Amino acid sequence: MGIDWFLVVICFTQGIFMRFIILILFIFTAELSAYSSDEIIGKKLIVHSEIIGEDRPISIYIPAGIKKDESLYVIYLLDSQHHFHTVTGIVQSLVDYKQIPQAMVVGIETTNRPRDYLPKVNGEPKTKFQAFALSKWPDSGQEKFMKFLKQELFPFIEKNYATYPHRTLIGHSNGGTLALSAMYEYPELFNNYLAISANGWWSSDEVAENSLKLTDETRASERLFISVAGEGGRFYTGTLALLSNMEKNKPSNLAWQFKHYPERSHMSGILPAVSEGLEYLYDHLNFRITPQLAKYAKISVIKNYYSELSKQSGFNIPIPINTYIAFAEQQQINERNEAALNTLIQFTVDYPDLPYAHMSLAQGYTKSAMFKKAYENFKLALNVAKRLKLEENTIDALQDMVNSAQAKL
Numbered sequence: 001m002g003i004d005w006f007l008v009v010i011c012f013t014q015g016i017f018m019r020f021i022i023l024i025l026f027i028f029t030a031e032l033s034a035y036s037s038d039e040i041i042g043k044k045l046i047v048h049s050e051i052i053g054e055d056r057p058i059s060i061y062i063p064a065g066i067k068k069d070e071s072l073y074v075i076y077l078l079d080s081q082h083h084f085h086t087v088t089g090i091v092q093s094l095v096d097y098k099q100i101p102q103a104m105v106v107g108i109e110t111t112n113r114p115r116d117y118l119p120k121v122n123g124e125p126k127t128k129f130q131a132f133a134l135s136k137w138p139d140s141g142q143e144k145f146m147k148f149l150k151q152e153l154f155p156f157i158e159k160n161y162a163t164y165p166h167r168t169l170i171g172h173s174n175g176g177t178l179a180l181s182a183m184y185e186y187p188e189l190f191n192n193y194l195a196i197s198a199n200g201w202w203s204s205d206e207v208a209e210n211s212l213k214l215t216d217e218t219r220a221s222e223r224l225f226i227s228v229a230g231e232g233g234r235f236y237t238g239t240l241a242l243l244s245n246m247e248k249n250k251p252s253n254l255a256w257q258f259k260h261y262p263e264r265s266h267m268s269g270i271l272p273a274v275s276e277g278l279e280y281l282y283d284h285l286n287f288r289i290t291p292q293l294a295k296y297a298k299i300s301v302i303k304n305y306y307s308e309l310s311k312q313s314g315f316n317i318p319i320p321i322n323t324y325i326a327f328a329e330q331q332q333i334n335e336r337n338e339a340a341l342n343t344l345i346q347f348t349v350d351y352p353d354l355p356y357a358h359m360s361l362a363q364g365y366t367k368s369a370m371f372k373k374a375y376e377n378f379k380l381a382l383n384v385a386k387r388l389k390l391e392e393n394t395i396d397a398l399q400d401m402v403n404s405a406q407a408k409l
Helices: 005-013 018-029 037-041 080-096 113-117 128-136 143-160 174-185 204-213 233-249 270-285 291-296 300-313 321-333 337-350 355-367 371-387 392-407
Strands: 043-049 054-061 072-078 103-108 163-172 192-196 222-228 254-260
Touching: 043 143, 054 080, 054 143, 072 080, 072 174, 080 103, 080 163, 080 270, 103 143, 113 143, 113 174, 143 163, 143 174, 163 174, 163 270, 174 192, 174 204, 174 222, 192 270, 204 233, 222 233, 222 270, 233 254, 254 270, 291 321, 321 337, 321 355, 337 355, 355 371, 355 392, 371 392
Parallel strands: 072 103, 072 163, 163 192, 192 222, 222 254
Antiparallel strands: 043 054, 054 103
């Protein structure tokens, strides 16, 4: 891991804990069974599709530092052969900086874009682009590709990796058209959609019909980030028509954000869209600690927030580790030491097998001059680390903390 243990111990003895949240998190979470280097760099494999009748190249990316037993959000990326390294680099950075939750990227290489991505033309073509596409690719249509995702690729990923039942789809250009089509026609497949410079495929009537589908109150909660660069033409007008109809009809369970990058080209617009888009799609998972909450609220407000979020999402969403620490730190800044201790106690209740949780509570007791309780919790952190068989450097550092706490009794 390359951790400077001398620095860690010095920080401990000087009481500088809260400023080293990320460092300590790496110490106590990254030592357990981690993914292999090929999955971190980008594991390539073949998934045979009986539905499409061909082998599909797939790339898997797991951000560094994630353990195999940790559940991941899944980001499915279209046109992986073009965008995989761009997207995985962004995902690694966003995960490192706690802007998005821990997520894996599943890249799907293109074998036949018109066949897989373009919507089927039903009846007579309604736009010039539909007429052109129908003349060039009369057999286009997304049905088989969607079945491949639902019946073959999703089960494969969910069998081999620990994942949450939550999926994000990223598509660019015609891939963005597929992302929008999935949102309209296959709402059970994805929760988030990142549509970048999608082709303006639909006619005015079809745009209106599609926007009405989003108003169905039985649809699950969804999020959309949609962008266009400086392409102009149907890319821009088609997106504006969609947004206008969505504003008019107000989808029941869809939140969305639109970004225009007029100085960007069709390809260079991908970079800001992926970065800003992923932050938006996951930002509701990050609890915002306002000055008022720090001054008056208890940990129950955060518990209630994630409880309600879990109900809306249909699966349990745990409170992120850094949320406890950030909230406790803000409570301490407001001289609410008892409330901060209650926050840290809840941290240990929710994460009993995390040495960092017990160490953080011990730190809180030290700050409140409750040295016996501090010693007990440092010792508990050490015992948990030994039970989990963490590496020797971690055990030694915790033992130093126990000894230092014992000296204050």
